[in-house]
Amino acid sequence: MSANDLDKAEQGAAEKLNKPENGSPEDGKAADGGLDADEVEPKLAPFAGMGKEELLKVSSEPFWVYLRWTLLILFWLAWIAMLVGAIVIIVTAPRCAPRPELQWWENGAFLRVFTRSFKDSDGNGIGDLKGIEEKVDYLKELNVKSVQVSPVYATANFTDVDPVFGTIADFDSLVATVHDKGLKLVVDFDPNHSGVDHPWFVQSAASKANDNTFKDYYVWADGVGGNPPNNWLSVTGGPAWNYSAVRDQWYLHTFQPEQPDLNFRNPDVRAAVKDALRFWAAKGVDGFRLTSAKYLVEDAALTNEPANPNFSGQPGEYDSLSHPYTTNLDETHSLLQEFRTTLDEFAKDGDSYRLLVTDVMDTNIRQVVKYYSSNGTREADITLNYNLLGLQGGGDKPGNKTFGTIQSWLDNLPDGKRANWMIGSESSSRVGGSLYARAANLLLLLLPGTPIAYYGDEIGMADVNGLSTSPMQWNNTDNAGFTNPGVTPWTPLSQNYTTVNVGTQKQDDSSFLSMFMAAAKLRDEAAFQWGGFSNALTTDNVVSFKREHAGATSYLVAANLGGAAASQDYTAAGLPEEGTVVLSSGMNRKDEKLKLNNVMLQPGEALVLSY
Incomplete structure (x- = not known):
């Protein structure tokens, strides 16, 4: 570049510094009050980070390699430890006892x-x-x-x-x-026993002499001086023996004379x-x-x-x-x-x-x-x-x-x-x-x-x-x-x-x-x-019990069998502060929330509460 060209470039730069940015007096200072070029701070370019080559160079340094491997190993050790801990908790935690299979006569009412x-x-x-x-x-x-x-x-x-x-x-x-x-x-x-009309008894009564198959199907005995064989009594009262003129012996009847007892000593x-x-x-x-x-x-x-x-x-x-x-x-x-x-x-x-x-x-x-x-x-x-x-x-x-x-x-x-x-x-x-x-x-x-x-x-x-x-x-x-x-x-x-x-x-x-x-x-x-059964708070007039099973809703059952109203404090027996009525004897209190420290029961009233 010639000396003449250099002078022109410097003159143009000076003019640019003295001129407002948008050419407006309000946006810049007047030429006679403007700053010298040496007073203007230069604008810094934004930080662009390291380039690829520089980054690869740094990452290859031993310190950073060691740090990365250390953090990676610690992460996986922590993850494995948490997994092992969860398994241990699951295995060792107390479990609910398995529910036994109930037979058909055990799981419902007759x-x-x-x-x-x-x-x-x-x-x-x-x-x-x-x-x-x-x-x-x-x-x-x-x-x-x-x-x-x-x-x-x-x-x-x-x-x-x-x-x-x-x-x-x-x-x-x-x-x-x-x-x-x-x-x-x-x-x-x-x-x-059978009835006296049963063929077994009819043949047994006639068998003392002819000794047929049914002779000993019933309990027979000789009397004592015209009286029964012993002092046994019928459940309905009076002697448990009745005389058969056909057989000339007495037969046992624990209940009515029309119901002779079978002899189970006979195979x-x-x-x-x-x-x-x-x-x-x-x-x-x-x-x-x-x-x-x-x-x-x-x-x-x-x-x-x-x-x-x-x-x-x-x-x-x-x-x-x-x-x-x-x-x-x-x-x-x-x-x-x-x-x-x-x-x-x-x-x-x-x-x-x-x-x-x-x-x-x-x-x-x-x-x-x-x-x-x-x-x-x-x-x-x-x-x-x-x-x-x-x-x-x-x-x-x-x-x-x-x-x-x-x-x-x-x-x-x-x-x-x-x-x-x-x-x-x-x-x-x-x-x-x-x-x-x-x-x-x-x-x-x-x-x-x-x-x-x-x-x-x-x-x-x-x-x-x-x-x-x-x-x-x-x-x-x-x-x-x-x-x-x-x-x-x-x-x-x-x-x-x-x-x-x-x-x-x-x-x-x-x-x-x-x-x-x-x-x-x-x-x-x-x-x-x-569920288990245990006393809740039974008193002179109120019978009450708990039915509880692990992992399931628990229930309090209470009934006032006395002649006067009764108030019961079940919290004193270890029950929670509140229960919900699921069933009442009068069918008129369902879903009521009751404070269990003051459960009022009228004479003859029964409640079932969940808690």
């Missing part, structure tokens, strides 16, 4: 049906098999899982239906219908009765309730029984004697074990297990629970618990007494056996009609084990003329829908059937029936199926 009084299908005033079949849908709606039917076989034939109740074909149809609805059928079977009798069990099991019966179980075998020596020192009634009454020689003999347990083995034949090849229930009715709990097993050998799956029969409130300390009765049965129950409960039967007064009837049924259905409800209790039926076997009240029409209009039922109806009946209560969400169905459905919850 309803006991007194066949003669349930439903008459043919208009003769007597309930029958077809009548039960007509009402199977109702049984399903109740949320019960099994129906238990009173005896329907003929007293003259252990393998036929009493004509009063129908035919074998009717029985087969009932079994099929019950099973189609997903229910189970349990029937009563009383092997202790032919044992075989014949086991064949009868096989007959009904082959027809699809799911279980058997063996009534009179404790009377099956008697002392072979016919030893006189001792007086009962605690008895204060009239001579000749059954309880005037103790009964060590006619009840609960070891041979009875051996016989029941044979029956259990017989029924197990039907649990093979995928067929359903056959339930065995023993009806003992003994006040000695330890004696009753022996019927679950003896000498380590299985007998009954259920031995009936009568200790809550006729459960009523009122009186002296009903809360503590009721809980004590419950706990006593549970304390004596053998390991691995499931409890059962009843508050009604044909042999006791109903709880219906009582202020405490709803609470009693709610307790029945929510105790641990298998509840066995009694027909009519689900709607609050009461005794009629002191009997608990009045006809079922289906609706408010003539004869309560039990039998045809104009027909006289075999036993009187309750006069309250126009208001206390199934049809009316089905339409009322607050009815006794609605409460029963809701409680039976609540049993499906894990806490009631598998």
Whole structure:
């Protein structure tokens, strides 16, 4: 470049510095007040980082290589440590105990049906098999899982239906219908005796001289000076012996003279009765309730029984004697074990297990629970618990007494056996009609084990003329829908059937029936199926307990069986501050949030709260 060109370039740069950026006086200074070129700070270019080559050079330095590998190794070590820790926590953390598989008789309620009084299908005033079949849908709606039917076989034939109740074909149809609805059928079977009209007895009574096959099918003995063989008493009172002029001997009848006792010391009798069990099991019966179980075998020596020192009634009454020689003999347990083995034949090849229930009715709990097993050998799956029969409130300390009765049965129950409960039967007064009837049924259905409800209790039926076997009240029409209009039922109806009946209560969400169905459905919850049972806060008047199962909703069940309102502080018993009502006896408090430090219960009221 020439010197002349250089001078021109310097002159142009100077002019540019003295000129405003946009050529406006406001945006720059006037030429005469402008800055010298030396006073203008140069503009810096933005930082662009290192170039690729420079970056690669730096990253290859040993320090940065070492740092990268160190961080990478630490990351993977931390990740592996967290994974191992999670596995250890999962493996070592306490687990919920596995829920045992429940058998069909363990996971739902039973309803006991007194066949003669349930439903008459043919208009003769007597309930029958077809009548039960007509009402199977109702049984399903109740949320019960099994129906238990009173005896329907003929007293003259252990393998036929009493004509009063129908035919074998009717029985087969009932079994099929019950099973189609997903229910189970349990029937009563009383092997202790037959009727005097049974061919076995007719031939046995005539066999002392001709010594036929049936000679020893029954318990026969010679009298003593024209009197019975010993002092044994009938359960119904008076001598347990009846004289047969045909045979010129006395036969034993633990119950009525028309019901002679079979002789189970005779192996032919044992075989014949086991064949009868096989007959009904082959027809699809799911279980058997063996009534009179404790009377099956008697002392072979016919030893006189001792007086009962605690008895204060009239001579000749059954309880005037103790009964060590006619009840609960070891041979009875051996016989029941044979029956259990017989029924197990039907649990093979995928067929359903056959339930065995023993009806003992003994006040000695330890004696009753022996019927679950003896000498380590299985007998009954259920031995009936009568200790809550006729459960009523009122009186002296009903809360503590009721809980004590419950706990006593549970304390004596053998390991691995499931409890059962009843508050009604044909042999006791109903709880219906009582202020405490709803609470009693709610307790029945929510105790641990298998509840066995009694027909009519689900709607609050009461005794009629002191009997608990009045006809079922289906609706408010003539004869309560039990039998045809104009027909006289075999036993009187309750006069309250126009208001206390199934049809009316089905339409009322607050009815006794609605409460029963809701409680039976609540049993499906894990806490009631598998959960533990423990006292919550039982007092003189209030019985209350907890049902809890790990990982499931817990429940408090409380019932006031006293005559006055009661307030309970359940937080003092370790329960949380608040609970939610899921069911009440009056069906009027659902979803209420209650403070558990002040739960108020009216007389006869029961609540179920979740927490």
